[in-house]
Amino acid sequence: xxxPGPAAVLLAAMLLPALLRAQQPDFETAARxxxxxxxxxxxxxxxxxxxxxxxxxxxxxxxxxHIFSGTKSFAPxxxxxxxxxxxxxxxxxxxxxxxxxxxxxxxxxxxxxxxLNFTSGLQNIDDALHSAKxxxxxxxxVACEGKTAPGHRFQYGSNHLMVFGEVMRRKLAKxxxxxxxxxxxxxxxxQARVLDPIDCKFASWLRDAxxxxxxxxxxxLTAREWGKFGLLVLDGGxxxxxxxxxxxxxxxxxxxxxxxxxxGLNFWLIGARAHRHNERIPADTVxxxxxxxxxxYLMPSQKMLVVRFGRxxxxxxxxxxxFLDSLFGE
Numbered sequence: 621x622x623x624p625g626p627a628a629v630l631l632a633a634m635l636l637p638a639l640l641r642a643q644q645p646d647f648e649t650a651a652r653x654x655x656x657x658x659x660x661x662x663x664x665x666x667x668x669x670x671x672x673x674x675x676x677x678x679x680x681x682x683x684x685x686h687i688f689s690g691t692k693s694f695a696p697x698x699x700x701x702x703x704x705x706x707x708x709x710x711x712x713x714x715x716x717x718x719x720x721x722x723x724x725x726x727x728x729x730x731x732x733x734x735x736l737n738f739t740s741g742l743q744n745i746d747d748a749l750h751s752a753k754x755x756x757x758x759x760x761x762v763a764c765e766g767k768t769a770p771g772h773r774f775q776y777g778s779n780h781l782m783v784f785g786e787v788m789r790r791k792l793a794k795x796x797x798x799x800x801x802x803x804x805x806x807x808x809x810x811q812a813r814v815l816d817p818i819d820c821k822f823a824s825w826l827r828d829a830x831x832x833x834x835x836x837x838x839x840x841l842t843a844r845e846w847g848k849f850g851l852l853v854l855d856g857g858x859x860x861x862x863x864x865x866x867x868x869x870x871x872x873x874x875x876x877x878x879x880x881x882x883x884g885l886n887f888w889l890i891g892a893r894a895h896r897h898n899e900r901i902p903a904d905t906v907x908x909x910x911x912x913x914x915x916x917y918l919m920p921s922q923k924m925l926v927v928r929f930g931r932x933x934x935x936x937x938x939x940x941x942x943f944l945d946s947l948f949g950e
Contacts, residue, residue, distance in 0.1 A: 649946045690916060700873075702791070737876075737879075740780050758830070817864050850925045876889055886908070890905055
């Protein structure tokens with residue numbers, strides 16, 4: 621067998637660094653794609669360590685950002701903790717708590733799981749729920765008509781989680797005692813059971829005129845603080861070796877429904893589609909996503925978490941595939 625000539629050896633030497641770079645995620649290119657599309661921040665964690673951090677277009681590390689629907693990802697984590705504590709079961713009927721639904725042919729069949737995977741069949745009333753004119757958004761959501769049988773149709777919208785907020789409020793009020801008081805609402809419970817144990821702080825949380833916290837879109841926090849929550853999820857509910865969220869049912873967050881296989885319990889399961897588009901993108905990629913491209917990307921096989929903020933109000937061309945292509949190479 622003839623040995624390669626000097627030209628071939630030189631070419632291989634020139635190509636090797638590029639090939640090695642192509643096998644590794646390219647944080648700088650991904651950050652550039654983000655910045656060019658109204659990005660505010662890109663943070664990358666690998667194996668629990670912050671390995672890349674860049675703030676863009678005038679954003680500062682200490683400035684909280686409204687994560688909009690990224691807030692939804694807190695709901696299933698609270699549900700799993702509440703299930704472990706005996707407050708609820710994912711497959712219990714909501715009408716056991718929202719008793720005014722009893723006797724309604726569609727609404728009396730809705731479970732908490734249906735609320736979390738957006739297959740409850742409730743009529744969408746987002747226009748009302750996103751308006752300050754609706755003073756009690758929980759009451760408005762509970763009053764929603766059951767348009768279709770639960771489980772058959774995926775309908776993205778805010779009312780499912782507003783109803784879950786009312787379920788949590790009623791359950792906490794019923795279970796709490798003078799000797800053992802419980803938080804008054806979803807946010808109080810989230811803070812006490814999940815965020816405080818991982819030293820995660822939100823800056824503020826939108827509430828309606830009646831004081832009800834907006835579960836679907838209410839949280840404001842910094843990129844590093846959202847990263848703390850993301851690391852908890854990436855590690856299967858564990859923090860510093862302690863299981864904060866029960867381990868056994870945790871994977872249910874990332875199982876789609878028959879109505880929408882790409883949506884789990886408030887997480888978008890984008891990995892399979894993204895991997896078909898570009899085999900470098902991990903097939904297990906999931907994301908929590910908010911308006912104006914607030915993103916929490918979780919890639920368990922890579923032990924990688926990416927936090928991305930986008931500027932509120934911006935009309936950008938940012939999309940998941942473009943960002944992931946820039947991160948992993950096309």
